[in-house]
Amino acid sequence: xxxxxxxxxxxxxxxxxxxxxxxxxxxxxxxxxxxxxxxxxxxxxxxxxxxxxxxxxxxxxxxxxxxxxxxxxxxxxxxxxxxxxxxxxxxxxxxxxxxxxxxxxxxxxxxxxxxxxxxxxxxxxxxxxxxxxxxxxxxxxxxxxxxxxxxxxxxxxxxxxxxxxx
Numbered sequence: 001x002x003x004x005x006x007x008x009x010x011x012x013x014x015x016x017x018x019x020x021x022x023x024x025x026x027x028x029x030x031x032x033x034x035x036x037x038x039x040x041x042x043x044x045x046x047x048x049x050x051x052x053x054x055x056x057x058x059x060x061x062x063x064x065x066x067x068x069x070x071x072x073x074x075x076x077x078x079x080x081x082x083x084x085x086x087x088x089x090x091x092x093x094x095x096x097x098x099x100x101x102x103x104x105x106x107x108x109x110x111x112x113x114x115x116x117x118x119x120x121x122x123x124x125x126x127x128x129x130x131x132x133x134x135x136x137x138x139x140x141x142x143x144x145x146x147x148x149x150x151x152x153x154x155x156x157x158x159x160x161x162x163x164x165x166x
Contacts, residue, residue: 002049005041012054015123016061022118023065025103035064055129058119062133105156113148120145
């Protein structure tokens with residue numbers, strides 16, 4: 001028998017929020033988290049009793065994160081002061097990252113690596129599940145996650161602060 005929806009939120013809510021933060025950053029993560037659980041609540045009655053709830057929620061979070069990112073790309077965000085520099089992107093030369101700024105290091109990863117790191121190391125999904133969510137093979141998901149962790153170790157934590165459990 002399927003557990004109550006509230007129990008799924010309690011059990012998986014923190015993981016889904018960490019995934020949303022890893023994919024979108026701390027500012028937009030709350031919107032994706034809320035949208036994930038609103039969508040999940042609507043679909044909950046049709047979810048099979050034997051479904052992997054964590055993987056199902058991460059799949060929904062993936063889609064909602066993409067929606068939030070697309071919506072954010074279409075709207076200008078007013079700011080009081082324009083920053084002098086932008087956050088590093090994957091296609092920019094690597095710069096020294098400030099201590100404690102894991103999101104900046106994650107944002108600098110190529111998208112596939114960032115998503116594989118988030119879904120495997122943050123959400124704890126096996127590589128075949130990550131491949132199903134993103135498309136591709138489990139081997140490609142494993143490689144992208146490993147490359148992402150290796151890059152985080154060299155850019156964010158050159159002194160070994162990043163473990164494989166980001």
